[in-house]
Amino acid sequence: MLPTLTEPHRPARRGTVYLVGAGPGAPDLLTIRALRLLQTADVVVHDSLVAPEIYGELAARCIDAGKRSGDHGLGQDGINALLVQLAQENLAVVRLKGGDPYVLGRGSEEALALAAAGVPCEVVPGVSSSLAAPLLAGIPLTHRGLADSFCVVSAHPQHEGQLPDIPPFSPRRTLVILMGVHTLSQWLPQLHALGYPETLPLAFVLRASWPQARAWQSTLGRCLVDLEQHALASPAVAIIGEVVSLRDRLPQEQP
Ligand SMILES: C[S@@+](CC[C@H](N)C(=O)[O-])C[C@H]1O[C@@H](n2cnc3c(N)ncnc32)[C@H](O)[C@@H]1O
Structure with a gap:
């Protein structure tokens, strides 16, 4: 009841x-x-x-x-x-x-x-930004044929000098990175080394569900250049995987 x-x-x-x-x-x-x-x-x-x-x-x-x-x-x-x-x-x-x-x-x-x-x-329990931010930006974490698992990773290492615990590339897994907005240039080379292709879509979702919410989309190969045109404010979640490409066809929350 x-x-x-x-x-x-x-x-x-x-x-x-x-x-x-x-x-x-x-x-x-x-x-x-x-x-x-x-x-x-x-x-x-x-x-x-x-x-x-x-x-x-x-x-x-x-x-x-x-x-x-x-x-x-x-x-x-x-x-x-x-x-x-x-x-x-x-x-x-x-x-x-x-x-x-x-x-x-x-x-x-x-x-x-x-x-x-x-x-x-x-x-x-609360609604985690790792789930809500992608959804509100029109990105499903799983989608039949595109991804059947997802992994949530902190880009903020627990110990100084440690790298984020990012798994090797799998075409059917979506990666969600928290606390990574100011350190993109540090973890991006790690993705390349782990086999993530340059063409893979990436989205940043900023302040999801807040009146100032914004999202932008790029690819792993282009995102550092694109970043110069988009002021990245925290908090933000990065979503990496083919599911990002569904964004234009799915409902997005309008702030
Ligand atoms: C210390 S972690 C806490 C995560 C929190 N426990 C959760 O489940 O969402 C803080 C990170 O969560 C993410 N975050 C929290 N709220 C957010 C929001 N409204 N929009 C986008 N990212 C958010 C950002 O990556 C931020 O750096």
């Missing part, structure tokens, strides 16, 4: 931290469970990628724990400690993270830190 839209059906409990996925940006891509928890939380600790429209009018106290490039904010240890402290003050805490909390978002590290401190924690 659908929850009634006027009554919280899963109110946030005191002394508990909810790791909640906020989706890619647009408030109406939140889940109903996420909305109910936000409406009943005492405090919301949010990321910089979460749209202000989502937390701007909440009754809860809001804390920005955002890590912008060049500014590490509280740092991961500081965020973990803050979540433990707020729960130990017997508050109902929502930790609101962009997309899905367990997709390249360090949500599982936060859950482990809470478990180690004996703090009750629940995790609420």
Whole structure:
């Protein structure tokens, strides 16, 4: 049965931290469970990628724990400690993270830190940008005859000097690269070395589901030249594979 839209059906409990996925940006891509928890939380600790429209009018106290490039904010240890402290003050805490909390978002590290401190924690899935950004730009990640699998990769190495963990080219696999907008010139040669053809279509989807959403399409061989005509702002997702060529025939979200 659908929850009634006027009554919280899963109110946030005191002394508990909810790791909640906020989706890619647009408030109406939140889940109903996420909305109910936000409406009943005492405090919301949010990321910089979460749209202000989502937390701007909440009754809860809001804390920005955002890590912008060049500014590490509280740092991961500081965020973990803050979540433990707020729960130990017997508050109902929502930790609101962009997309899905367990997709390249360090949500599982936060859950482990809470478990180690004996703090009750629940995790609420969100719509990951790795799925939403391609879809909203008219790109299916799989399509019969073109791709029957996809791989989501972080271009941001876990350790300095490490290369992104990109699999060798397969004509039937779509590659989705997160956190790769500012480092395109670094991972592009790796794709060539792994057998990805120059003619393979590539698309960048910027700020998917936000009012400023944009997408542009190129090929692996041309994209560095094309990039000069397109200001690439983050956050953005790169999609690489034949499925990109369906874009002109499939619905795209108009910002
Ligand atoms: C730290 S990762 C977090 C991913 C998040 N947990 C998720 O499931 O979407 C941040 C990266 O997600 C991608 N991203 C997040 N929101 C986006 C959006 N609205 N449009 C395009 N890319 C987005 C970008 O690649 C960005 O660098």
